[in-house]
Amino acid sequence: xxxxxxxxxxxxxxxxxxxxxxxxxxxxxxDKRREPGIAAAGLKKIRNTIPxxxxxxxxxxxxxxxxSAISVFAIVVLVxxxxxxxxxxxxxxxxxxxFYGHDWDPVNGNFGAVPFVYGTLVxxxxxxxxxxxxxxxxxxYITEICPQRLRAIISFxxxxxxxxxxxxxxxxxxxxxxxxxxxxxxxxxxxxxxxTGFFSGPMYGLGMLAAGIIMAIMVVPVIASIxxxxxxxxxxxxxxxxxxxxxxRWEMIRIGVLRNARIGIVGGIILGLGRALGETMAVTxxxxxxxxxxxxxxxxxxxxxxxxxxxxxxxxxxxxxxALIEIGLALFIVTLVVNALARLLVWSITGGTARVRA
Amino acid sequence: MSLWRRFANQGATAFATIAAVLVLVPLLxxxxxxxxxxxxxxxxxxxxxxxxxxxxxxxxMANAIVGTGLILAVASVIGLPLGIGSGIYLAEYGRNRFGDxxxxxxxxxxxxxxxxIGIAAYSLVVVPQKHFSAFSGGVAxxxxxxxxxxxxxxEMLLMVPNVVREAALGLGIPKWRTTLxxxxxxxxxxxxxxxxLAFARxxxxxxxxxxxxxxxxxxxxxxxxxxxxxxxxxxxxxxxPYDDWHKQAWAGALVLIILxxxxxxxxxxxxxxGMMKGA
Numbered sequence: 001x002x003x004x005x006x007x008x009x010x011x012x013x014x015x016x017x018x019x020x021x022x023x024x025x026x027x028x029x030x031d032k033r034r035e036p037g038i039a040a041a042g043l044k045k046i047r048n049t050i051p052x053x054x055x056x057x058x059x060x061x062x063x064x065x066x067x068s069a070i071s072v073f074a075i076v077v078l079v080x081x082x083x084x085x086x087x088x089x090x091x092x093x094x095x096x097x098x099f100y101g102h103d104w105d106p107v108n109g110n111f112g113a114v115p116f117v118y119g120t121l122v123x124x125x126x127x128x129x130x131x132x133x134x135x136x137x138x139x140x141y142i143t144e145i146c147p148q149r150l151r152a153i154i155s156f157x158x159x160x161x162x163x164x165x166x167x168x169x170x171x172x173x174x175x176x177x178x179x180x181x182x183x184x185x186x187x188x189x190x191x192x193x194x195x196t197g198f199f200s201g202p203m204y205g206l207g208m209l210a211a212g213i214i215m216a217i218m219v220v221p222v223i224a225s226i227x228x229x230x231x232x233x234x235x236x237x238x239x240x241x242x243x244x245x246x247x248x249r250w251e252m253i254r255i256g257v258l259r260n261a262r263i264g265i266v267g268g269i270i271l272g273l274g275r276a277l278g279e280t281m282a283v284t285x286x287x288x289x290x291x292x293x294x295x296x297x298x299x300x301x302x303x304x305x306x307x308x309x310x311x312x313x314x315x316x317x318x319x320x321x322x323a324l325i326e327i328g329l330a331l332f333i334v335t336l337v338v339n340a341l342a343r344l345l346v347w348s349i350t351g352g353t354a355r356v357r358a
Numbered sequence: 359m360s361l362w363r364r365f366a367n368q369g370a371t372a373f374a375t376i377a378a379v380l381v382l383v384p385l386l387x388x389x390x391x392x393x394x395x396x397x398x399x400x401x402x403x404x405x406x407x408x409x410x411x412x413x414x415x416x417x418x419m420a421n422a423i424v425g426t427g428l429i430l431a432v433a434s435v436i437g438l439p440l441g442i443g444s445g446i447y448l449a450e451y452g453r454n455r456f457g458d459x460x461x462x463x464x465x466x467x468x469x470x471x472x473x474x475i476g477i478a479a480y481s482l483v484v485v486p487q488k489h490f491s492a493f494s495g496g497v498a499x500x501x502x503x504x505x506x507x508x509x510x511x512x513e514m515l516l517m518v519p520n521v522v523r524e525a526a527l528g529l530g531i532p533k534w535r536t537t538l539x540x541x542x543x544x545x546x547x548x549x550x551x552x553x554x555l556a557f558a559r560x561x562x563x564x565x566x567x568x569x570x571x572x573x574x575x576x577x578x579x580x581x582x583x584x585x586x587x588x589x590x591x592x593x594x595x596x597x598x599p600y601d602d603w604h605k606q607a608w609a610g611a612l613v614l615i616i617l618x619x620x621x622x623x624x625x626x627x628x629x630x631x632g633m634m635k636g637a
Contacts, residue, residue, distance in 0.1 A: 061534030065451065068443025069460050072508065075501055076463045079470065079478040086481050137377025145374055154378060156626075161385050163622055165562020167589045168611045171596045172388050175395075175604065217384045224381070248363055250370035278471025280565040285597060305473045305565070312477070312569050328477045332470060339469035 087326035119301035126212030135223035162221035170285030178205035226268030267345030396612030422586040432496020437503030445511020468505035476566035492585035495571030510552020514545035
């Protein structure tokens with residue numbers, strides 16, 4: 001073929017439109033190549049036959065759709081810009097010391113975020129500690145153990161857990177969980193594990209432990225649904241092969257399924273972490289809201305999200321408000337990083353929708 | 359089979375089963391308490407009256423129920439068109455770099471903590487308006503609806519076979535008409551599911567309303583005034599020191615959960631009958 005092409009018209013890189021013309025005699029091909037190409041010209045001709053009046057609506061529609069897509073981008077930019085702009089005062093005043101200052105003293109205009117960062121990290125970590133084994137257990141139960149008939153019901157119920165508003169978790173936490181912890185669980189923990197120092201001091205019921213437990217319940221459906229997804233993505237052959245080698249069911253799950261799905265499961269856990277870090281209402285209602293760093297999990301604490309929820313409308317003075325918004329900015333950045341990381345991991349397993357279709 | 363392997367197998371099976379039970383116990387406990395404690399306090403007064411002053415027994419949350427409706431209406435007016443619009447863009451036009459960027463920002467927006475959205479709505483709407491309002495609450499919730507609706511719309515539109523689009527275009531139907539009346543119509547069951555899930559997700563949100571809608575003890579039907587919302591009222595009453603308010607908090611929570619579970623269940627029923635099963 002290349003020999004037949006007129007040297008004056010070196011072959012163009014094969015574009016989409018030229019492809020079907022390879023069977024056209026070389027002379028004609030060389031002739032038409034100077035023009036945009038037969039197909040493109042043909043398309044243009046056809047398009048010209050469409051009356052202008054019917055092309056305008058198409059263009060308008062395209063613009064409207066484009067504008068609504070751009071609005072998503074614009075909203076995120078606006079949110080970031082507002083956070084940075086409104087926290088400028090506090091950023092200038094405290095700089096980095098905001099994140100290693102221990103004092104939260106609105107009266108004297110002294111703001112340090114350590115108690116809140118500590119509270120957010122500890123309560124989220126505690127939540128993950130409790131939620132991860134449970135969530136993986138549930139996912140294994142649903143995909144591998146549970147009788148076929150129960151499968152849909154149980155996965156629906158676990159999903160339902162994610163649909164309960166956080167304020168209702170908080171309500172339940174205050175009136176059911178906290179008394180339960182105060183009268184039964186905390187005395188028991190103090191007796192058996194009190195020597196560690198994590199379970200000592202006065203037992204209020206409300207505190208870091210309550211916050212961790214409530215958040216664990218809220219995070220389980222997030223981790224469980226991702227784990228279930230990546231586990232179902234493991235090919236059936238894998239399971240059959242391991243079983244054929246004489247493995248027990250547990251060995252099959254461990255070697256054939258969990259090992260293959262582990263990156264996705266880690267992604268799910270990180271996604272759960274993102275949810276836990278930003279969780280506001282339920283935690284605010286049960287954590288006790290005291291800006292202190294205490295080793296005991298019985299002690300009340302405070303988180304980044306709950307200090308914003310509690311003090312935002314009562315913030316007197318620009319610096320106070322600005323400090324609260326800076327906490328919001330920090331929360332935004334952390335959850336952004338955590339979510340991006342989680343999505344990358346989950347995508348690498350399930351070949352995320354966006355990647356495949358893009 | 360060695361004893362240890364058998365033991366490990368049974369142990370793991372038992373652990374997974376116990377985990378499933380342990381996860382379902384709080385769910386059942388929450389629903390049981392909602393019904394037990396809430397049902398007794400849901401009565402005509404609760405559904406038709408406004409709150410009594412602190413400490414006085416009686417009154418209801420009628421204004422909060424209406425307020426939630428008002429805020430959700432504003433949120434839907436903002437969130438649904440923008441969400442569906444960007445979903446259409448992603449599916450029909452967005453297979454390029456810019457589409458990836460929008461997809462990524464939608465995911466970012468989905469992960470932003472709701473309290474941060476509240477701050478943004480506060481400084482974007484409340485500060486310029488100079489007071490708390492139902493509108494600003496609706497803006498906050500509307501923003502939260504967009505990513506869910508957009509990704510659901512995109513996913514459902516991509517499930518519509520290309521042949522259907524080509525057939526329509528081949529008949530000389532313009533692209534906008536093809537997209538709206540053929541593709542979107544075919545995907546409608548799934549898109550509606552996405553919309554309802556987004557609606558259910560924001561209906562119970564409290565954090566972004568704290569400093570946008572703010573709450574109100576009286577009737578308000580104006581968009582530019584502070585407005586009560588069911589979730590806010592539950593929060594305020596739950597942390598109050600009054601026994602009667604605690605009872606009303608349970609009642610409010612029950613009404614709220616009925617609203618949300620009702621929406622989710624309605625979606626399940628309609629989609630299991632529709633074309634896009636399992637959407």
